[in-house]
Amino acid sequence: MDSDTDVNRTEPLLALRGISKRFAGVRALDRVDLDVRAGELHVLFGENGAGKSTLINVVSGTFPADEGTFHFGGEEIRHLTPQRARAIGISPVFQEFSLVPSLTVEENLFLGREVSNGGVLLAREMRKRATALIDELGFDLDPSQRVDDLSRAHQQMAEIAKALLGRVRLLILDEPTASLTERETGRLFELIARLKRQNVGLIYVSHRMREIRALADRVTVLRDGRHIRTLEAASSTDGELVELMTGRKIDLLFPAITHQPDKVMVDVENLTLADGSVRDVNFYAQAGEITGIAGLVGCGKSELIRAIYGLAPIASGVVRLDGLPYEFPAPRRSLKHGVAYFPANRIAEGLALSRPIRENASMTALDLPAFARFGMLRQAAERVTITGIMERLQLRPPNIERTAGALSGGNRQKVMLGRALTRELTVFLFDEPSVGIDVGAKLEVYEFMKRLVEAGAAVIVVSSELPEVLALSNRLYVMHNGRIAAELKGAEKTEQNVLASFFRDHLTAEVA
Incomplete structure (x- = not known):
């Protein structure tokens, strides 16, 4: 050096x-x-x-x-x-x-x-x-x-x-x-x-x-x-x-979200994953609010929502969706149950970079009659639907035949968000939603979440960015070493309390 x-x-x-x-x-x-x-x-x-x-x-x-x-x-x-x-x-x-x-x-x-x-x-x-x-x-x-x-x-x-x-x-x-x-x-x-x-x-x-x-x-x-x-x-x-x-004034980075918590849409009881990254976790998320999960990289927060969607094997515990037990979660079944997942790594897991925006945005809806009939893709319907969705999300430029690999990080995130608008969904799992995207794109993602919540969806946001998860969530779980260290709401939901939860849990573990 x-x-x-x-x-x-x-x-x-x-x-x-x-x-x-x-x-x-x-x-x-x-x-x-x-x-x-x-x-x-x-x-x-x-x-x-x-x-x-x-x-x-x-x-x-x-x-x-x-x-x-x-x-x-x-x-x-x-x-x-x-x-x-x-x-x-x-x-x-x-x-x-x-x-x-x-x-x-x-x-x-x-x-x-x-x-x-x-x-x-x-x-x-x-x-x-x-x-x-x-x-x-x-x-x-x-x-x-x-x-x-x-x-x-x-x-x-x-x-x-x-x-x-x-x-x-x-x-x-x-x-x-x-x-x-x-x-x-x-x-x-x-x-x-x-x-x-x-x-x-x-x-x-x-x-x-x-x-x-x-x-x-x-x-x-x-x-x-x-x-x-x-x-x-x-x-x-x-x-x-x-x-x-x-090129424009931005007064507020985070939108004011009206949370109206309603019925419990996701309920996790004593959940432990096969790899031990999550242990004995109890957690729930309600319709009409953003539930945040904070924690350092490697604390188990991403693995928790991946398990709910069906991407991480569960060793023990129960997952319930809308009050009903959801056994053996799998991505295709989760979509049919109204659950969408947006991975942190858009390149490795989120997008087929060599394929057009149109195909990337429609790939989670190809089992629906609007997109396919008798096993044949209805390309004209697909094109019209995806064009409309990308216009709503203000994709720039709006050409849906461009490859996903040619897009910036913010536009790649928009293509993934577009999938959520192709079918009826009630639960949205966001893993590090703002990683690798700029301030302007972050604002658009936050506004998207605001619209989902105010329309009655249950939104779960996992983030290593404390200001982000504090500002967006109505209730906030703090994870540390695979366990829930704290649940914070209202006036308790402060940066100091989140950090105290990290260190309190860490010191307890050391003493034990």
């Missing part, structure tokens, strides 16, 4: 001027300027589709700019490739991991830069260097473990370690905390502070205001592929950043 400590602080480490990039006639970047100084953390801020991903792909050599100039360390750089970027000290950590699942952590770290002598791999030397780096980073990571056996959080750690193996002058982090626990996030922040002291420049992409406040020196706002403004983080307000990002 070497760094360049002799960089001239008056000259930017990275200087981009007039960078433009087109894809299939669409202008993803339009004459963008960006400076990053050595020892600075520079946040890229913008809605999904604003050009952030395209810009960091240009910086890391994934694809070339169509026009503009690129200077790094005072030298003009042309014909940049990912290999050359790494060689000159530019290391990216993307949201979509570049690890090979069938290889170990250490094999991934040294892939393409193996240590050898006379054509013989020096496995012991690579193990030693991998262990030293992971220890230095403070990550709880086993170098000999296969990547496909790791949790997403540990894969994120492996990706960061891979980026820091060698001489790093500019580190690019794209939503790096999305999969990390609070403790792991703290470790990452300590690492960032250390890198800054070593004069490493950082480009940091995040939608999380608290992270921007904690880390940023400067913030560059992008909108519609254009550079809107670069601001000093210390002298800018959250409202100012959001207004620059969206």
Whole structure:
């Protein structure tokens, strides 16, 4: 993890001027300027589709700019490739991991830069260097473990370690905390502070205001592929950043929701899952309200709603839907019972990225007569229905024949929400609904939930974002180590009480 400590602080480490990039006639970047100084953390801020991903792909050599100039360390750089970027000290950590699942952590770290002598791999030397780096980073990571056996959080750690193996002058982090626990996030922040002291420049992409406040020196706002403004983080307000990002004033991030709790729609009694991630949980959700589940990554909150939908095997306990026992839950049966699930990982579980928006939005309704007759798809009816749904959800652009993979995170979430409008549903399970989407898209998702609740649906929201789950929910469960640590409502529903539930449960466990 070497760094360049002799960089001239008056000259930017990275200087981009007039960078433009087109894809299939669409202008993803339009004459963008960006400076990053050595020892600075520079946040890229913008809605999904604003050009952030395209810009960091240009910086890391994934694809070339169509026009503009690129200077790094005072030298003009042309014909940049990912290999050359790494060689000159530019290391990216993307949201979509570049690890090979069938290889170990250490094999991934040294892939393409193996240590050898006379054509013989020096496995012991690579193990030693991998262990030293992971220890230095403070990550709880086993170098000999296969990547496909790791949790997403540990894969994120492996990706960061891979980026820091060698001489790093500019580190690019794209939503790096999305999969990390609070403790792991703290470790990452300590690492960032250390890198800054070593004069490493950082480009940091995040939608999380608290992270921007904690880390940023400067913030560059992008909108519609254009550079809107670069601001000093210390002298800018959250409202100012959001207004620059969206082009409009946003007074309230969370809508006022009228909760009118009615009958119990989901009732879970003494639920324990086969993998032990949830143990002896009692939980219920009513029609006409949002029931929140808060907790750190890995606490069992996601596994709980996955079990209700039929995606995680149940060892013991009872699930009831609308007062009736629901044995052997399965996704197809859950849909027929009026239950919808929206996974946190839209890429792996939510969408078929190579298929059109139309097919992705209709796939949960193909058993309905409106969409199919005698086993044959009624394509004209499908097209009319999905077009109407996507217009209601303000999909931009509204072309339902585009592939889901071509969409931004916010629009991908809208396609998944569209499925809920294709059939009669009464229970909605949201797992990390705002992960990877910008403020504007979050507002639209929250408004969607508001409409569902006020129409009498039962909505369950699982979230690691405390402000989100506190603001949206009428009742809030706190989970810790697979168990319910607290149920909070009314005036009890505060950030302090949620955090106290984490620590109280943790201390009790330690004493026991």
